[in-house]
Amino acid sequence: MSEIKISALGGVRENGKNMYIVEVGDEIFILDCGLKYPENELLGIDTVIPDFEYLRQNSEKIVGVFLTHGHADAIGALPYFVSEFNVPVFGSELTIALAKITCENDSISKKFKDFHVINAETEIDFESATVSFFSTTHSVPESLGIVVKTKQGNIVYTGDFKFDQTASAGYQTDFGRLAEIGKEGVLALLSDSANAENPAEPVDEHVIADLINETMEYHQGRVIVACVASNLLRVQQVFDAAAASDRKVTLTGFDAEKVVNTALKMKKLHLPKKGMLVKPAEMDKVSPEKLVILETGRAGEPLKSLYRMATGKYKGINLAEGDLAFITTTPSHAMDTKVAKTRDMIYRAGAEVKAISDEYNSSGHASKRDLQLLINLLHPQYLVPIQGEYRLMSAHAESAEQVGIKPQNIFLLKNGDVLEYAKNKMIIGSSIDAGNTMIDGSGIGDIGNIVLRDRKVLSDDGIFIAVVTIDRKKHKIIDAPKITSRGFVFVKASRDLMTESASIVTKVVQDNLDNKEFDWSHLKQDIRENLNHYLYEQTHRHPVILPIIMEVNQHRHYKKKKPVADK
Template sequence: MSDIKIISLGGVRENAKNMYAVEVDDEIFILDCGLKYPENELLGIDFVIPDFSYLRENSRKIVGVFLTHGHADAIGALPYFVSEFDVPVFGSELTIELAKIACENEEDARKFDDFHVIDESTEIDFENATISFFQTTHSIPESLGVVIKTENGNVVYTGDFKFDQSAEKGYRTDYARLTEIGREGVLALLSESANAENPRETVNERAIYDFISENFEYRKGRIIVACVASNILRVQQIFNAAAANNRKVALTGHDVEKVVKTAMRLNKLVLPEEDLLIPIKKINDYNDDEIVILETGRSGEPLKSLQKMAMGRHRFVNLHEGDLVFITTTPSHAMETKVARTRDMIYRSGADVKAIFDELNSSGHASKNDLQLMMNLVKPRYVIPVQGEYRMLSAHAELARELGIPSENIFLLKKGDVLEYKKDEMTISSSVEVGNTMIDGTGVGDIGNIVLRDRKILSEDGIFIAVVTIDRKKRKIVDTPKITSRGFVYIKTSKDLMVESRDIVAKIVQRDLDNKEFDWSQLKQDIRENLNNFLYEQTKRHPVILPVIMEINQNNHFSKKKKKG
């Protein structure tokens, strides 16, 4: 009997950042390697990736990374992973091509070339397990679930999926294969939960296309479509609707052009007309009712670009009266405030806004019925809801209980939990330390809680700077302390506050200079503490206080000048 461990490195009690390690004896199989976009409190952070600490400690056991699809929540962290770990990466043809594009953007990942294209009929034999795959329906072609076949039964990971009876070729679920996997015996099912708490059934993609095409037909002005670059299905629907309504399509953004060209090269995306696409610089050569602008934004996130358009700061497109901004992506709950703010800015520019999710319950993720159907098809002994905040995981667990799966066989994991199967029983045996690795520009993991706390304070209460020049030999302040601030108070109307602050700094510095045991760090700390107390008393705010102490030696300075003269 094999010793099996399932470790959540991301993707539980949070949206996106999917990464799970399944350890069978002394082999580790990694399922997805995704990122998530930061929430508002992560100031300045570009995105967040999983913590690889456990994998570093067990790097010799890793036999491969198995990718379910080509969205950022599944492949976004791969460039950072392959920069450190030299292990093979497996995925469908399109998924691998999109993974290569992601790796091109990270210098250390460009040299990695151990990619392997697989499909739903592929089986890979390892020493302790056999890996196979099954087709699923998602908003990108060639999405696959992963099966890890062990002596104790199958461990199944669904990736992102939904069931859609009207799905077209390349997007269809293989129901027969799922039934076969169930017959073989499924020990554990890791199933996505992103849409588990939604009480409404999702509409099929044919209804979504009809809705898009109808809006294209009856709108007279320009249509700016906001979409995620890697949502190939939605991009195809936009192309088809534009062609059916005699409109040309212009792409904005480097990301979408790369993704579209790659998907077209692989015949996963088809142009209904050869001359459908036009350069973004040519949009003024056409009437407004002949144009569709496809906006995906940097890294596939279109909202910031829409805000720039609304404020007249976009490189190519500025909104005006008569424009329709058509949001065709369904944002997560964490993005609702940002979506509302963006809509307000668009209306102020004179344009109109419409979103698919206002009128249709559209989603690329499994509904309640879909989740229960998946469990009925594969008949797992244990259910592990993944991908979603706690309330989504909990809703998924309730769906499992409705099917008669005992509560003790359902596990709502925290990041780092180690689920272990031993002696015919699955239990949470221990945990490993798992945090978040934050990416800020070229920095990987160099931003911690202290830096984020300072950024938060700076954004809310500003900075207060005290500059003092001293002569330590003569134990005196050379010049009156200079006080300035940014984002804290308006200096011209707060002269008394600045004068009192200056006097406090001068008093503290002189007191420390008079002390026989002068200490630089203690002096700065004294300034921070005293100023902090005073400023809070006066303003009820806590700015970041930055003391700047400069030292000169006046005797040396004057003697050098005299000698020179």
């Protein structure tokens, strides 16, 4: 039997959805509980969370969920998790506060109360292991790495991190603690790979702060800042720059006020000047050269908001000549097309665009040099690159080999792979269920591959509907087939196609009615196959074909009632 098992329910070979499992003996330690936002092919899907099936099967072994920081990729799946599992959740003061905000939007998860605030000095003893923490640098304060101390050595999970020697209080990495962990002996290191491919070193945050200050000072009109709500470091830099240029700030966007006000109350953010926050309803009273609109949200939401502002679809705010759209978030490469379209629409509206990424390499994730420095501090026996697509994990592995990690000691896992440590050796052993659970509106997990495939087909080729009414007893068609289409062809310009399709349906239905072994499913399948062959022949497209067969009986006999005599 394996002494230690390490597996990923999410977070490897993808961006976000971080959820890792460390099993020591009969105890399961869950590291982060995140979500990811869908790529374009997941039509209509709001978010994607890990599949909890393995945890359901082993719920009695779970001792807790340990959170590294307050971003959606680490805490976003918590509302769904705590609705099912009654286990304690541990995190720093701010991380727990943001986790509670995340859980407030769900009627079940908002009742969950088993949150525990910890810090970098905390140690929690369990039967098989001790869990401790260390301070890291990220774009949200109080980010922590996690150490699961076992008899065989430490298992270290970095969460999202980078090294910045100029980081301010609340954002600083504890290098001394890292060195101590390394001296104790690190069995396995689960390390952030999100920026491993970038050869350029990210600039220090004070350089970014100077750029934001300069932008605010010299622009003569409104500045609309696009920023992720939970990137509190960037929000503070905007507040500081606005105060320095004597500007007021209006908060807009998803959960903006809730997140910012929570951080202000906890003194994780501060306002350099009193009265500098202005309600959206009152911003028209502030002259444009004295106003900053801070548009926040989740992941790509601030950019989508800029797009709506540029096209006149954002309530209360339209971009116009003299405005500057200032993009202070660094979108993923998957959003490149959306960013380009947004820039184009902003310029069409007469405004200007400026982005931090145009001038500097800015990231909240470790560079190649940071990753190598971490390895040299910890000296792990095994390395598990996480948090990133395969090419990023592979770049991380290559960097690790350059500082002496043997290739056979580096594991590029897939979600569901299980690393097993037994007899002083780590190997990829069994696998566990680790699929995606789709969140679509109020539906959780009710959207599968078949539904997504149908949505994809509908988006590509549309739908083709054939309605026909039959009398099965008389073996005849009562009403000629009615053909309609949406998203396939323009009906008025395709009368011949529709007429021929109706004829095909008529023939197929009549052939089936004449068959003594009539079968409903066989009839519908025949219609689909014949129409699909014809439509592809004519259009080289495959619409979703929906046959609707209605049955009537025209020969119902009713007994005539005898008239009742008047009394």
